[in-house]
Amino acid sequence: MAAYELVMPKMGESIIEATILNWVKSVGDQVDVDETVLEIATDKVDSEVPSPVQGVVTKILFEVDDVVPIGETIAIIETEGEGSSKAAAEPAPQAVKETQAPPKEEPKKEQPASAPSTAHPDEIERAARPSQSDRFYSPLVRNIAAKEGIRLEELDQINGSGREGRVTKQDILDYVENRGVAAQPAAASVAAPQPKSQAPAAHQAPPVEVPGGDEIVEMDRMRKMIAEHMVRSKHTSPHVTSFVEVDVTNIVKWRNHHKQEFQKKYGDKITFTPIFIEAVTKALRDFPGVNASVEGDRIIMKKHINVGMAAALPSGNLIVPVIKDANHLSLVGLAKQVNDLAKRARENKLSPDEIQGGTFTLTNVGTFGNVMGTPIIFQPQVAIMATGAIRKKPAVLETEHGDVIAVRHMMFLSLSYDHRIVDGMLGGSFLSRVGQYLESFDINRSI
Numbered sequence: 088m089a090a091y092e093l094v095m096p097k098m099g100e101s102i103i104e105a106t107i108l109n110w111v112k113s114v115g116d117q118v119d120v121d122e123t124v125l126e127i128a129t130d131k132v133d134s135e136v137p138s139p140v141q142g143v144v145t146k147i148l149f150e151v152d153d154v155v156p157i158g159e160t161i162a163i164i165e166t167e168g169e170g171s172s173k174a175a176a177e178p179a180p181q182a183v184k185e186t187q188a189p190p191k192e193e194p195k196k197e198q199p200a201s202a203p204s205t206a207h208p209d210e211i212e213r214a215a216r217p218s219q220s221d222r223f224y225s226p227l228v229r230n231i232a233a234k235e236g237i238r239l240e241e242l243d244q245i246n247g248s249g250r251e252g253r254v255t256k257q258d259i260l261d262y263v264e265n266r267g268v269a270a271q272p273a274a275a276s277v278a279a280p281q282p283k284s285q286a287p288a289a290h291q292a293p294p295v296e297v298p299g300g301d302e303i304v305e306m307d308r309m310r311k312m313i314a315e316h317m318v319r320s321k322h323t324s325p326h327v328t329s330f331v332e333v334d335v336t337n338i339v340k341w342r343n344h345h346k347q348e349f350q351k352k353y354g355d356k357i358t359f360t361p362i363f364i365e366a367v368t369k370a371l372r373d374f375p376g377v378n379a380s381v382e383g384d385r386i387i388m389k390k391h392i393n394v395g396m397a398a399a400l401p402s403g404n405l406i407v408p409v410i411k412d413a414n415h416l417s418l419v420g421l422a423k424q425v426n427d428l429a430k431r432a433r434e435n436k437l438s439p440d441e442i443q444g445g446t447f448t449l450t451n452v453g454t455f456g457n458v459m460g461t462p463i464i465f466q467p468q469v470a471i472m473a474t475g476a477i478r479k480k481p482a483v484l485e486t487e488h489g490d491v492i493a494v495r496h497m498m499f500l501s502l503s504y505d506h507r508i509v510d511g512m513l514g515g516s517f518l519s520r521v522g523q524y525l526e527s528f529d530i531n532r533s534i
Contacts, residue, residue: 088167091140092160098129098439103227104156105129106308112144118164125161128308132406132439142166154255156227224254231259235266309404320466324381324505328461329515331500333522335477337530338362339496345534352534353419360396360451361421363474366524367449368392368414374517377509378446380467386508395445395465396425398432399454406432407465409445419534453477459499469505470514472521474498 095105105127112124123135124144146163149155224232224242232242237259245262247254297303306314342357349357371378371392380387392414395407408428413421431437447468452460453476460473475498482495500522504514 088165090145091142091164091166093124093136093138093162093164095127095155095157095159095161096136097157098132098134102129102157102439104154106154107149107151107161108133109151110147111135114144114147116144118142118144124164129439132437132442133435134439136161138164140164140166227256228254228259231256231263235263237263307402307404309402313405316466317463320463323466324464324469325507326461326464326503327506327509327511327514328501328503329511329518330459330502331518331522333498333500333525334482334495335359335498335525335528336496337528338525339477341528341530341532349422349534353423355419355423355426357418357422357534358425359474359477360425360449361418362528363449363451363525364394364396364410364413364421364425365418366521367394367447367472369524370517370520371447372414373520374513376513377470377504377517379469379508380446381469381505381508382467389446391444391446393444393446395448395468396428397448397450397462398429400435401433406437406442407445407448408432408437408441409443411444447471449474453498459501461501462503464503464505469507469509470517471503472518473501473503475500 098105106129108126108128110125112118112122118124118138118141120139120141121137124138125136127134127136142164144162145165147161148163149161155161228242231237232239242254242259245254245258246252247258338359342359342362346357349355375388376386378389378392380389391412393409393411394413395409397405397407400406408431410416410421410424410428413424416424428437428441431441445465445468448462448465448471450460450462450471450473452462452473456476458475458478460475462471462473464471477496477498479494480497481492482497484491484493484495500518502514502518
């Protein structure tokens with residue numbers, strides 16, 4: 088018999104750990120090749136981990152809700168044959184949390200490629216060295232410590248809430264938030280310089296009274312992540328929102344005229360979303376400063392135009408699948424991508440790579456009957472656009488015979504942008520350009 092080590096698989100470049108949601112197999116269960124052994128979740132997507140071999144599960148090394156680094160052995164499967172082997176952490180999902188059991192090997196000094204750090208190499212080296220107290224720290228905790236200039240001596244003083252007192256991601260983030268310069272002179276002397284644009288620490292929310300009769304509903308995992316990301320975004324970026332009203336009559340008439348023919352010819356519905364995305368990609372080429380990110384005092388200008396589209400899930404939560412290189416796709420290609428991603432998002436069948444790498448996000452608040460909205464930026468992007476409901480309204484039209492009032496299909500576009508690098512002129516000009524592309528849509532366009 089041979090012992091096969093099933094490891095936490097890799098689920099994307101930016102993911103370094105995953106949370107175990109459920110063990111489908113138990114110790115003593117038979118498992119076939121490609122049969123699901125457990126279900127895991129990252130901060131981006133849920134996934135299943137299949138077995139690459141046939142055998143019997145003899146040992147489970149982590150429990151439900153444990154967070155495990157990518158590449159860490161999570162179970163032992165006994166197979167026919169001799170010796171032992173370990174699964175490569177390449178294709179599959181990846182997950183993360185700091186409450187895992189100690190690994191069998193000493194943590195490596197190098198930072199994982201999936202979690203790049205902007206800290207100075209000396210800081211990374213200090214945080215990567217084994218602790219004098221032999222206390223285990225996950226790669227993510229060590230990376231955060233390096234970025235914040237926290238020495239191992241200081242790290243050893245943090246009270247951990249994880250298993251066996253280990254420091255979790257939340258533990259170190261809470262410590263950084265409450266860390267006083269005066270109270271930590273030693274740490275301050277070696278801390279890396281903080282970027283000038285660093286967001287202020289979040290304020291503690293006031294307690295909420297719960298009178299009799301009120302119902303308490305626990306947030307599910309995805310809602311907790313959404314809440315954390317939204318709060319972090321508002322503390323990271325100073326949000327400004329601009330609005331324009333757009334006449335989309337030509338688009339409405341064109342779609343109504345061609346939608347049945349489009350579906351018959353291509354097997355997909357044509358919605359307004361791909362038309363909006365097409366206009367956005369054109370405007371992003373005109374104003375590349377909106378297709379960017381901020382890292383400290385540096386502006387990262389994105390080479391690719393990857394448009395995220397916010398999609399509502401049956402659970403009421405939200406997910407943002409990404410159309411990669413959207414500017415290279417035709418309207419037909421965009422329509423197919425939009426329909427496919429939206430469908431698989433509702434079925435929870437998106438892969439991790441399909442929900443990361445976005446450079447700009449579009450959200451359609453008009454779906455819910457809203458005429459406009461002030462969306463929150465999806466970090467680390469610097470802008471997000473909301474499209475409102477299309478309504479028939481009287482509008483003034485300029486004709487060769489003078490101004491006339493006519494019934495037109497009108498809608499509002501709103502753009503929330505990061506005022507650290509996108510000022511009113513850039514944000515407003517970009518939004519106006521999107522509106523111009525929509526208003527100039529060719530009603531005689533062929534499909």
